[in-house]
Amino acid sequence: MARRDEIVDYANELLEVERFPEFGRPGLQVVGADEVRKLVAGVSSSRALFERAVDAGAQMALVHHGLFWRNEPLVVDRRLRGRLETLFRGNVSLVAYHLALDAHPELGNNALLADRLGATYDGVFAEIGAAAAFDGSVDDLAQRLRDATGRDPLVFAHGPAQIRRIAIVTGGGGTRLIEAAHHGFDALVTGEPEEPALETARELGIHFLAGGHYATETFGVKALAERLADRFGLDWDFVELANPV
Numbered sequence: 001m002a003r004r005d006e007i008v009d010y011a012n013e014l015l016e017v018e019r020f021p022e023f024g025r026p027g028l029q030v031v032g033a034d035e036v037r038k039l040v041a042g043v044s045s046s047r048a049l050f051e052r053a054v055d056a057g058a059q060m061a062l063v064h065h066g067l068f069w070r071n072e073p074l075v076v077d078r079r080l081r082g083r084l085e086t087l088f089r090g091n092v093s094l095v096a097y098h099l100a101l102d103a104h105p106e107l108g109n110n111a112l113l114a115d116r117l118g119a120t121y122d123g124v125f126a127e128i129g130a131a132a133a134f135d136g137s138v139d140d141l142a143q144r145l146r147d148a149t150g151r152d153p154l155v156f157a158h159g160p161a162q163i164r165r166i167a168i169v170t171g172g173g174g175t176r177l178i179e180a181a182h183h184g185f186d187a188l189v190t191g192e193p194e195e196p197a198l199e200t201a202r203e204l205g206i207h208f209l210a211g212g213h214y215a216t217e218t219f220g221v222k223a224l225a226e227r228l229a230d231r232f233g234l235d236w237d238f239v240e241l242a243n244p245v
Contacts, residue, residue, distance in 0.1 A: 001037045002232035004028075004060065004093050011228060015100040015107075020128070023070040024098045030067065030084065032093035033059040038235040041225035043217055044243070045094070047082045052239045054090030061087070062228070064109075064221045066096025101220040102170060103128040107227060109170040112219035116148035117141065117189065119166055125183070126176045129169035134187075136163055138207045141187060149215035156198050159186045159207035170216035174208075181206040191216040192245070214243035 017026040040053035044065040053061045110130035114121045119132035138157045145153045166187045167180040173190035180188040187207035201208040229236040
């Protein structure tokens, strides 16, 4: 058992949240029990996830995508009310880390996906993404992304036959395709595509691979949950809520 605030303070410091100002508040978003014995982790906030946390007897839920975003209406609608009521019923705290968890060089989604792709992380791309060395073809890269995510990726194969450097921005990183091409990468690996990606990849001579927003962002929250559990002696589970996006 550990104090909630000690866990949050440690995670905030570990992820250096102050370096990543954004439209989603990092860290503690909903206050629940003071003491934590069990933590449940998931990619995105939802009533289904919070119900699973309550049923599991957790005192803390850890997510990548939290409840509160500055680009959403400031109203507690039926969706938000249902999620909050579930957390309150179980006295469960909600802790969320978005960009800071994407960016971490050890526990971050991008660095961990690079490792699963058999690539060597060698720096930062686009502030929160990963630059990595890779040796193989686009078919090799697509197969490794398939193995990492458990789903067939969308592939626009318009880059060189031999891939040497890849840029990785998990989740909604499809907007970074032009930037990746201009910086000399042979491929961009992301979660979601944007409509212009096909012709942009063709015209700029770069491979584009999208493995799914959800599927490419399971890695960081699992790694952080495991780190917190080890440090504070907690039980923990990851809740898989399949999402085709």
